[in-house]
Amino acid sequence: MFRPTDLTRRQETDEDVFPLDAFVSGQWAGKLLALAREHGFRHCLLASFPKGDRPEFAANLLVTNWPQPVREAYEAAEIFAGSLLVARLKQTIMPVFSTENLFVGQAPTEQRAKLLALFDQHGLGGSLAFSLHDRHLAQYVLVFSGRLEQPDRAELAIMQLAAMEMLDLGADELVPRYGPREKLSAREIECLRWSAAGKSSDEIAIILDISTHTVVSYLKSAMRKLEAVNRMQAVARACRFRLL
Structure with missing residues (x-):
């Protein structure tokens, strides 16, 4: 596969x-x-x-x-x-x-x-x-x-x-799955949602009042769970699973 x-x-x-x-x-x-x-x-x-x-x-x-x-x-x-x-x-x-x-x-x-x-x-x-x-x-x-x-x-x-x-x-x-194999956390979904809105990691960090390093960590974790190779694909798959 x-x-x-x-x-x-x-x-x-x-x-x-x-x-x-x-x-x-x-x-x-x-x-x-x-x-x-x-x-x-x-x-x-x-x-x-x-x-x-x-x-x-x-x-x-x-x-x-x-x-x-x-x-x-x-x-x-x-x-x-x-x-x-x-x-x-x-x-x-x-x-x-x-x-x-x-x-x-x-x-x-x-x-x-x-x-x-x-x-x-x-x-x-x-x-x-x-x-x-x-x-x-x-x-x-x-x-x-x-x-x-x-x-x-x-x-x-x-x-x-x-x-x-x-x-x-x-x-x-x-036939698509109805969701990712591993559930995304609320913070991971939140970071993906802001990423879908065109915000950078630095901008998301300011909005959520967390460090840029933490934002990057959340996004990497979301990409892994969604089996995506980049943020764009992660956002697309999150939309497909109706997570955003």
Whole structure:
């Protein structure tokens, strides 16, 4: 089983695929990337379909090999649930292909320009998206990116069937836990909440009237309990478990 701590031992390239959730094995995620590459796509992304009570990109993200700058910028933009991609997938059960960037289509003009440049810089133009369900009736967004030529009907059918088979095999791994294995303390949650609000360790220390060293200690403990590799991921998982 892939553990998030493994991320610190590997160098990220666009040849890698990183499960961003502890419930997905590296082997399973690697097969997803292999499917993308077999059909001429450079990147892949699997996420839970965003819902009203959990719209955040990081909270829904399960597997991707998007470069870290793209992931972080897109999460900060907070536009995943309202994107053209999600809107298009809500309107059809068919695969959606577009050379237009559906991820950033409804972002404000200035923000949209920056995101488009970042996506283009990392070869994320041209995307094929599927809305899929597993046997637990959970809904997912699966997107392959980096190919400008639209697949024909036969290739679409092959890719969709392969993705459905993989999702069926990995369904049990994708079912999230209802909470971390080890309970977080009230102080750990408090520090995470202020971190989610954009506060630094020094600022949190002033707010809570404790030392910066103590804040860092609480955050490290929270990251360990949430099996996160950094604060951003810890906050995302805390949101997923509805701790914040």
